[in-house]
Amino acid sequence: MAVHHVDPADALAALRTARRARAAARPRPLPGWYPATAAGLFALGFVLFGLSVLLPERLWLPAAGLQLAAAAALIGHVVVSHRVEHRPGIVPALPRPGAWFPAAAAHLPALAVSGVLALSYGPAGFLLALGPTCGLAHLLLLRRKRARAGAE
Amino acid sequence: MNAEPPAPAFDELIHQPTRLTVVAFLSGCAEAEFRTVRENCGVSESALSKVVSTLEAASYVKVRRGYVGKRPRTWLRLSPEGRRALAAHLAELQRIAATATALAATLDHHPPQP
Numbered sequence: 001m002a003v004h005h006v007d008p009a010d011a012l013a014a015l016r017t018a019r020r021a022r023a024a025a026r027p028r029p030l031p032g033w034y035p036a037t038a039a040g041l042f043a044l045g046f047v048l049f050g051l052s053v054l055l056p057e058r059l060w061l062p063a064a065g066l067q068l069a070a071a072a073a074l075i076g077h078v079v080v081s082h083r084v085e086h087r088p089g090i091v092p093a094l095p096r097p098g099a100w101f102p103a104a105a106a107h108l109p110a111l112a113v114s115g116v117l118a119l120s121y122g123p124a125g126f127l128l129a130l131g132p133t134c135g136l137a138h139l140l141l142l143r144r145k146r147a148r149a150g151a152e
Numbered sequence: 153m154n155a156e157p158p159a160p161a162f163d164e165l166i167h168q169p170t171r172l173t174v175v176a177f178l179s180g181c182a183e184a185e186f187r188t189v190r191e192n193c194g195v196s197e198s199a200l201s202k203v204v205s206t207l208e209a210a211s212y213v214k215v216r217r218g219y220v221g222k223r224p225r226t227w228l229r230l231s232p233e234g235r236r237a238l239a240a241h242l243a244e245l246q247r248i249a250a251t252a253t254a255l256a257a258t259l260d261h262h263p264p265q266p
Contacts, residue, residue: 006162008252011245017169018176018242024192025180089188090181091227 027085027092029149034084038077045074050127059076068136102144106137161246163237170195174203175212175238178230183216184228204217204228212237 006014048070055063110133118126166175173193178184184192190200196207212234216227230238 006167006245006248008249011248011252014167014172015242015245015249016168018238019170021173021176022180025177025184076175089185091183093182 008110025090026101027087028147030142032146034080035139038080038084038142039135039139041073041080042138043075043131045070046075046127046131046134048073050124050131053122053124053127074116095119103141106141110134110137158186158236158239160247161237161240163241165206165212166237168206169191170199172226172241174200175207175230175234178213178228179235179238183227183229186228207234217230225264241248 048066052063052066052070055066110130113133114129116127117129121128158180166172174189174195174250177189177193186200186204193200195203204213204215206213211231214229214231216229218225218227
């Protein structure tokens with residue numbers, strides 16, 4: 001038996017201190033609006049790119065507008081993801097072995113569907129399918145991540 | 153994955169409040185930058201340097217020095233030994249608190265006879 005004398009009140013205070021300090025380093029809970037917003041911006045970006053490819057060459061001005069809007073949506077996706085998930089100075093967790101598998105499994109069917117449509121409809125088909133399918137995969141992964149973070 | 157709870161063991165080195173705060177903070181992440189630890193734990197640079205030296209000497213903390221661009225950065229990480237020691241120490245603190253609570257409940261139900 002270790003020789004020490006710690007008052008139970010001190011023990012409780014130390015436990016509270018440890019809990020607070022640990023919570024400060026843990027990832028912040030993901031807000032409820034985040035999965036739908038990030039996935040929506042991702043899907044919107046690729047769909048708008050796809051639509052711009054469909055337009056005939058003479059409609060270059062609307063096509064440029066669509067591409068601009070698509071770029072804005074994809075940049076928005078990156079910015080929102082970075083603002084919500086990035087903690088400066090903290091590496092939240094080292095990737096566990098096999099952690100890549102759920103993400104790959106969620107995105108592979110989406111990429112396969114987009115690939116098949118690319119063979120039939122060209123780049124427009126690929127982009128128009130990639131947006132919603134990968135967006136949906138993204139949404140499911142982020143919702144699961146949020147639920148898991150809430151459960152911890 | 154080791155799901156077994158650690159055996160309670162009081163750790164004199166970790167129990168000091170500043171060291172406990174730093175170790176507990178590092179247990180919540182894989183790695184953290186020195187400045188981030190300092191800001192979040194509310195300690196001065198010199199105090200944190202001393203804490204890190206002590207914990208590094210006990211192999212509880214690993215220090216990694218690198219650069220972000222041209223700026224030097226120091227990264228701190230809790231070693232597996234440090235994680236085990238913290239878990240065992242927190243388990244011991246919980247045991248102390250639980251024992252006191254149980255004793256108080258017993259005394260409430262069976263007050264000592266005069």
